[in-house]
Structure formats: structure tokens, C-alpha cells
Amino acid sequence: MRQPATTARAATSSAPGNVGDVRKANLARVLSVIAAAGEDQRLSRADIAQLSQLTKASVSSLVTDLLAAGLVIEIGVHRDGERGRPSVGLVLNPARCVMGMEINVDYIAAGLVDLSGKLLAHEVLPRANHSSTASEVLAALGELSQRLQAAAQAQGLMILGGGLAVPGLVNEEHFTVLQAPNLGWVQQELDVAALLPEPKTRFRLFNEANASALAQQQLMDAQEDNFLFVSGEVGIGGGLIIDAELFVGPQGHAGELGHVVIAPDGKTCRCGGRGCLETIAGQEAILAAANLGAGADSAPRQERISQLYQALETGTEPAAKAVAEAGKSLGIAVASAMRLYNVSTVVFGGHFAALEQWLRPAMEASLQVHAPSIVGQTRLLCSPLGQTGALVGAARSVVGDLLEAPYQLVD
Incomplete structure (x- = not known):
């Protein structure tokens, strides 16, 4: 591996x-x-x-x-x-593992990853986190963690540490979510001790897209040391792997592709800006453009997403047009990112991977228009990780720390 x-x-x-x-x-x-x-x-x-x-x-x-x-x-x-x-x-030792966890807008999740990077157990719990406080979400995630801890103990597994991925900007040192617009969180310090008491090594906090990029890196060819991971959920995130290492920039916020400005006179974004990619290609933006509801009075998002797929399968025009517009805007953002970061491989996760057959034609056409000189070297891939990517990436990074500093357990 x-x-x-x-x-x-x-x-x-x-x-x-x-x-x-x-x-x-x-x-x-x-x-x-x-x-x-x-x-x-x-x-x-x-x-x-x-x-x-x-x-x-x-x-x-x-x-x-x-x-x-x-x-x-x-x-x-x-x-x-x-x-x-x-x-x-x-x-x-196959009986040693790390717990990975994720908070997203519509769910919380936890899983166990062994020292070889294999996912041993995984549980997802649907939950409307955007309408909850950080403490309420942490309490629910703590209960999910306890179930995984009990399962680990029953199987003779020892949990050595943990990692948590969230859809926002984070300060890992202080376990603080600086800004998570789609959760409505600003400067939220997280009580991670409630999630995994007394880890043997350490507990780490990650941006969701960065964690997913780390998980995806394990699936890439050995020579594929540079790529951009684009995570699509309600929000849109980006994780950069440069020279086989996660690149986060001096303040840890590199790769925020969802807030690249695509339409200067476009809609207001939850981040406070205007015309961000997220306002066109995020889940809620696509659903609204497809006439499948928007806002608190709408049906649950997963139900509307199922309706979107049905509409796309039957070729319904509003849905096809919404996804094509998302693909066009995604192509513009990716073209800019490829030039800025000098990468030629882009991997799409989340709903972008699920929408590939409808999204790709418009995105490739957009890239041809906006980056004709580099489109021939471009590789556009879709991640198979689904909902496991962020928590697996968070856990594997803690495993990586342990492999680099095993004296933490030897001393």
C-alpha cells in the first residue's frame, strides 16, 4: 500500500x-x-x-x-x-487502528482504519447539521463514536488515535472551525475529547476536501504525485497534493475552489462573497436551478437529489440544463486552478462523481474553450471513495503520523 x-x-x-x-x-x-x-x-x-x-x-x-x-x-x-x-x-498489528470521523451538512460518519490503511468498519448517520449548534453535532458524533469504540473492543481492536473532517476552514492546533458557511459555524472550538477520550497518540482536525485528497492519494498511480481533488457536496472544496504531500498554504486554506469567483455579478454565496462556483455547482444550487426546491421548506435534500437523477435519466430539460451549467462553471474553475497550481490531473468526488455522465460533456467543452493549450494533457478522474473519503483520509493521516513517530507508543 x-x-x-x-x-x-x-x-x-x-x-x-x-x-x-x-x-x-x-x-x-x-x-x-x-x-x-x-x-x-x-x-x-x-x-x-x-x-x-x-x-x-x-x-x-x-x-x-x-x-x-x-x-x-x-x-x-x-x-x-x-x-x-x-x-x-x-x-x-491488525488489531491496532485509528478512528476517522466526518461532520457534513446532512450526515455524520465514523469508521475504523487499520495501520495498513484498510477500512474495517463504517457507519453513516443522516442528520440535519446545518440546523444544529456545534455542541449538539459533537454530542451526536460522540454517541456514534462510542458505538464504534464498543464494536472495536468486541473485536479485540485497540484505537490509537483519531481524526475529524469538517466542511470548512479549520485551525487544527486549537481544534477550531474558523468558518463553515454551510453549517453556519464561525470560530467554533470543538471539544474533541468528547469524541475519543485519551487517544494513545493524537487527534487531528481536517478540512473535508483535504482529508479526501489524502485518501484519494492512496489510489493514485505511484508516479501521480500532483493532483487537485475537487469535493462536491452542498459546498465545494478542493485539496491539493503536490510532490506527494498535502499542500495547504501558509495559513492552511489553499484549494478553496468552491469560492473561486465564476460570475462576478452572480448570486450571493454563504461565504459572503458573490458569484462563487458554489452558487452554480453546489448541490443546492443545482437542485434550485432544476426546479427541485430550495430553502428550509423544501423536501429533504436526499429526496430531491433522487428526483434530480430521475429527471436526468429521462432527459428533463431543467435538470439537464442545471447540470450542464454546473459543468461549464466547473470547467472554468478547473482551468484556472490547473494554470495556477500547474497540475494536469483533477479528481472529482462527492456529487460530481455521481453526476459524471451528465456533467463531463459540458465541463470538457468548457475546458476546451478556456484552456485549449493544456486540455490535451488534462486527466479528469472520478473518485470511487464516496462518503468514506474524508474520514478515511483523516484516519490515514494519523496512521501516517504514527508510522513516522512510533516512539509515541514505545516510550
Whole structure:
């Protein structure tokens, strides 16, 4: 499995020759070798010594620490053609995991992801979060988390940490949602201790699109180190992977594609601006343009989305026109982003992926008009992650932190 991209790095000392720091670095090196092995590979201590370029004695000592911390386990391995007692292989402990969580406008979700990045369990709970306070949403998510914790315990799984993705700008250091227009939240500090008490490593807060980009990165070809992930829900977000790392900019807000201005004299956006992409290609904008209701008095959004798909299948003009207009505007925004960030691959998630067959023709035509010189090198992909992307990305990033700094559990 491709190792998780992460914005975090293991702490380093100002004294690089410190014995403790060297051991911490070597612990991470050994664990990374084990983590990088294929699903069918069972590396022996000798294999790890060769791959890590450490001595066998050092590897043996470091593996003892990783075993004691519960990060790896020993497994008997028979190599092809060998007889007698099997050698001992080492693998990541399948009984250790991280919890990923997501708050979106219409639902909350939680899932368990093991140290190899595999999603072990996933639960989505529909909920009208836009009409709730942050504390009410956190309380509901806390109850969902408790159910997942109980399920983990019943299966013998230990949760080492957690990550939460939200559809807005965040300050991770202070666990604060700076602005989430579609939730109606501004400067909301989140009590994450209510979600996962006493995590063994750490708890992290993410922008939803950034977390989804991290999850998508695991599915990309090895040479695909640069791409833009475009998340489509009620709002529209963007996550940038540059040189195989999440790029968030100096204040952590890079990639806000939903608030790129497409129509300067257009509708007012929830962010306070005017003519943002979100006012044309967001879920509510498409539904309103398709004459499928808007506002608090409308039918539930999921019901109206089902009506939209039915209308598109039958070729109903308002629905087809609304989606085509969204595709045209999305093409304009993507053309600008590709030039600005110098990326040629764009991956679409959320309702953009679901609407691909109706959205793509207008988007490709728009790109041909607005970016003819680069459209030939453009790759437009749709993500298969669905509703799991954000929580899986958040969890895998915490897993990545752990793989880079296993001393957190060894000490």
C-alpha cells in the first residue's frame, strides 16, 4: 500500500547526534520498512536489516520495542521450497487502528482504519447539521463514536488515535472551525475529547476536501504525485497534493475552489462573497436551478437529489440544463486552478462523481474553450471513495503520523 501523505513530521532535536533521537529515527525506519511490504510479504529481521541498512543487532532491538508497543506482530512464514521450522516474519498489528470521523451538512460518519490503511468498519448517520449548534453535532458524533469504540473492543481492536473532517476552514492546533458557511459555524472550538477520550497518540482536525485528497492519494498511480481533488457536496472544496504531500498554504486554506469567483455579478454565496462556483455547482444550487426546491421548506435534500437523477435519466430539460451549467462553471474553475497550481490531473468526488455522465460533456467543452493549450494533457478522474473519503483520509493521516513517530507508543 502506498504510504499516507501527511502534513505532520516527526519531531527532531537540535542535537542530531543525540542517541535518543537516533533510536527514534531508526524505530521509524524499521516500522516504515515493515509497513511498505506487500500484503503477502512477511519480512524477517534479516530482511528488515538489509532493506533498512541497519545492523541485525539494531533491528532485533528495535523490533523488540515495536512488539512491546503492539505496533507489529510476529507470524510464522514458510518460504517456498523450505522444510522444517518456519522463519518468523513481522507485519503491522491488525488489531491496532485509528478512528476517522466526518461532520457534513446532512450526515455524520465514523469508521475504523487499520495501520495498513484498510477500512474495517463504517457507519453513516443522516442528520440535519446545518440546523444544529456545534455542541449538539459533537454530542451526536460522540454517541456514534462510542458505538464504534464498543464494536472495536468486541473485536479485540485497540484505537490509537483519531481524526475529524469538517466542511470548512479549520485551525487544527486549537481544534477550531474558523468558518463553515454551510453549517453556519464561525470560530467554533470543538471539544474533541468528547469524541475519543485519551487517544494513545493524537487527534487531528481536517478540512473535508483535504482529508479526501489524502485518501484519494492512496489510489493514485505511484508516479501521480500532483493532483487537485475537487469535493462536491452542498459546498465545494478542493485539496491539493503536490510532490506527494498535502499542500495547504501558509495559513492552511489553499484549494478553496468552491469560492473561486465564476460570475462576478452572480448570486450571493454563504461565504459572503458573490458569484462563487458554489452558487452554480453546489448541490443546492443545482437542485434550485432544476426546479427541485430550495430553502428550509423544501423536501429533504436526499429526496430531491433522487428526483434530480430521475429527471436526468429521462432527459428533463431543467435538470439537464442545471447540470450542464454546473459543468461549464466547473470547467472554468478547473482551468484556472490547473494554470495556477500547474497540475494536469483533477479528481472529482462527492456529487460530481455521481453526476459524471451528465456533467463531463459540458465541463470538457468548457475546458476546451478556456484552456485549449493544456486540455490535451488534462486527466479528469472520478473518485470511487464516496462518503468514506474524508474520514478515511483523516484516519490515514494519523496512521501516517504514527508510522513516522512510533516512539509515541514505545516510550
